[in-house]
Amino acid sequence: MTMSGVPLWALAASLVLYLATAAAAVEVAWHRGVDALTEAGAHRLDLYAASLRSELGRYEILPAIAARQDSIKALLEAPPGARRALLPAVNGYLQAVNDDAGSVAVDVIDLNGDVIAASNWNQRVSFVGTNVAYRPYFTDSIAGGSGRFFGIGTNTGQPGLYFASAVRGAGKVLGATAVKISVDPLESAWRVPNEAAMVVDGNGVVVISTVPAWKFTALAPIAANRQEQIQASRQYAGRKVDNLGYERLDDWRSGAWFARLPDWTHPGRARRYLVMSRSAPQAGDAIMVALDLSTARRQQQLAFAFVTGAFLIAGLYGLYAVQRRRVIVERLKAQDALQRANDRLEATVQQRTAALQQEIEERVLTEQKLRDSQQELVHAGKLAVLGQMAAGLTHEINQPLVAIRTLCDNARTFFERGQPAQAIANLERVGKLVGNMAQLTAELKAFARKPETNTVPVALGDAVAHARLMYDARIRDERVHFDIDIAPDAIVEAEPGRLQQVIVNLLGNALDSLAGRDTPRIRVGASRAGDPARVNFFIADNGPGIDPHVLAHLFEPFVTTKPSGHGLGLGLAITSRIVEGFGARIAAVNLEGGGAQFTIEFVAANGRSADSD
Structure with a gap:
């Protein structure tokens, strides 16, 4: 098997x-x-x-050195009542020794086991007055000259190692000196x-x-008996x-x-x-x-892993050698099938490539037609606005023409009467009226022509002034309060003609919404509040506002709030496309006090100045 x-x-x-x-x-x-x-x-x-x-x-060696000090011997030899005068010198010496050695404490102990002087004599926890007669280091030093003991301090609760040495004088033991060190x-x-x-x-x-x-x-x-001894010595x-x-x-x-x-x-x-x-x-x-x-244990694991790895490698190599022979046979069989599949694939790729090329050409042509249609639609929107403004503009032109005719007749009469000064004054007024008419017709001509496609820095204040000029007669006749608050640095990236078309469309819609209002009002403003890279522009009116059902679809084609026969619903759709072409965003909201507001967030023309006409 x-x-x-x-x-x-x-x-x-x-x-x-x-x-x-x-x-x-x-x-x-x-x-x-x-x-x-x-x-x-x-x-x-x-x-x-x-x-x-x-x-x-x-x-x-510290306790033995301290035990040789004459001041310590004199302190232990003195009667208890006479020791007070000797204590300051001994305490000062012990404190200096303790500081130099870096130990915990250095003590002087009398034969009763009472600590009569210590290096920590002036600290909150002092060993002075403590009885250590039960400590082995004291008893061993008195009996044998020196003692050593490890225990926990009864005053401080800190463990330490104690060394003690007997103090001798006049051939007898007077007491002992002890030093405590920390093992930390x-x-x-x-x-x-x-x-x-x-x-x-x-x-x-x-x-x-x-x-x-x-x-x-x-x-x-x-x-148990040893526990009793430990408890008696209070070692711990x-x-x-x-x-x-x-x-x-x-x-x-x-x-x-x-x-x-x-x-x-x-x-x-x-x-x-x-x-x-x-x-x-x-x-x-x-x-x-x-x-x-x-x-x-890690070395065991490494050894086990090494042996396992070596056997796995050997086993895999053996399986590889067996399978390699089988693969070679299968590979030779597969080469023929692969060649046939490649031939079929190449034929399929060529067919698909030709079809894709044709599809790409058709798509490019369709996109070009779409762009042309969009340009025509924008231009048509302009012409539609011009048609709506025709009546008002006719009034604006007829009045200056009647005035010009009257002024010219008066000038001729003044010349006939020999009054040239009055005649010249009339002719100057005629020149001003002709200039105003020329400015109005220039604005109409610039508005009507097809725009360029490149964006340049445009001052919003100038664009609003040009757009207002086209509605000036209507604003005056309908007694609309027109407030403008545009910052001087409100300069945006846009195409001047298309920007003017956007403002004209929004201004015309605002005027239409004010029909029948007692105190019609329009506010226009622009500033760089917030993000310095953006300019916020708005047109607001105090009309009835926008139907909430229409507001969500306001910028879609053929959506309008006007009565039937007063518009196709393409103006705001065209306006939205133009604004998006500037890299800007347009939005509409209803105001709380009544009316609607259209807001456009433009890209600011940082570091560039607006061209002037």
Whole structure:
């Protein structure tokens, strides 16, 4: 039997070889990883022992030096009533020694165990007046000349190491001097990742530890009588010493062993660590280090992954060799079919390309026709507006013509009478009337011609003035209040002719909406409020407003609010297309007090000036 072309016996043999190799690699990696941890632990213990010996050596001699001071001897020899005069000098000396050494405190203790002088005599928590007769460091120094003791301070609650030395004078012991040092610097210096270091005293209690939760716990249960002795000495400030939960497991080489300890990264759990120990410089104490086995486990995982990867690569290469032969045969068969498919595809592509080319040409032609139609539609909209303004413009032209005829007849009469001054005045008035008519016809001619397609800077104030001129007669006849508030810097990007058509359309619609109003009013304004790159332009009226049903479709073709026969509904649609061609936006709203407002947000012509006619 075969599986994908590979015999089953070959697969079974490969599986057995893989399992055996992986097991051997994992075991070798474990031994190497633990041996490396053992070597690192031994090195760490050497460093910790050296640093502890150096730290203790700095302070151990201090009590003996202080015990030789004459002022301290004189203080202990003096009767209690005569000590007050000697205290300032002794306290000052002890404070200077403590500051120079960097210790916690330096004390002078009489034979009763009372602290009569201390370096912290002037601090809120002072050792002066404290009785330490129960402390082993005091009793050992009185009995044997020196004492050493680790405990928690009864006044401060801070752990520390105490050194004491007897003070002798006249052949007898007068008292003792003591110095207390903090072990916090040691704990900080010993704290490294994946490792826990600790000092265990003669009671089996952890007194120094880089894991705060392990401090003042016992590696093994303490007997009841020993607990009583510890409580009597108040070594741990009266607190009960709990069991750490330490369990020794298998031994390893080089004096190391495995032990189960609380996990310092996950409180409440226990883990297996590699533990090593060495005697501490202080008699009866031991330095221990617990090493995290995660590095050895990672080496196992790497070894397993390496073997697995190697076998996978070998297996894949074998499968590749088998499949490659099969693929070559299939490829030769597929080449003929592919060639035939390519030939059919090329023919199809050529046909489709020709069809697409024809479609593109037709679309380009259609787009050109659409653009031409849009231009014609815009021009037609202008002509429609001109037709609506014809009556008013006829009135504007007829009145000046009648006045011109009358002024000319009067001028001839003045010349006949020999009054040339009056005749010349009449002729000047005729010239002004002709100028006004020429300006009006020029505006009509500029409005009616087909616009250019390029946008230029245009001043909105000038565009509104030209548009108003076309409706000036109607505004005057209908008594419309026309308010204009256009900022001087309201210059926009637009095509002048089309912009004028937009304003004319909107102004004409506003005038139409004011029919029948008692006090018709139109407001026109423009400013650069808000975004400096935009110009806001508006035309507002106080007419009846726009039907809400029509407002949503106002700029669509053939939508109008005028009665039947008064418009096709193309004016606002054309206006919207023109405005969008400028890159602007147009909107319409009904005002709260009545009327409607059209707003156009133009692109500001920054850094450019408007052309003047």
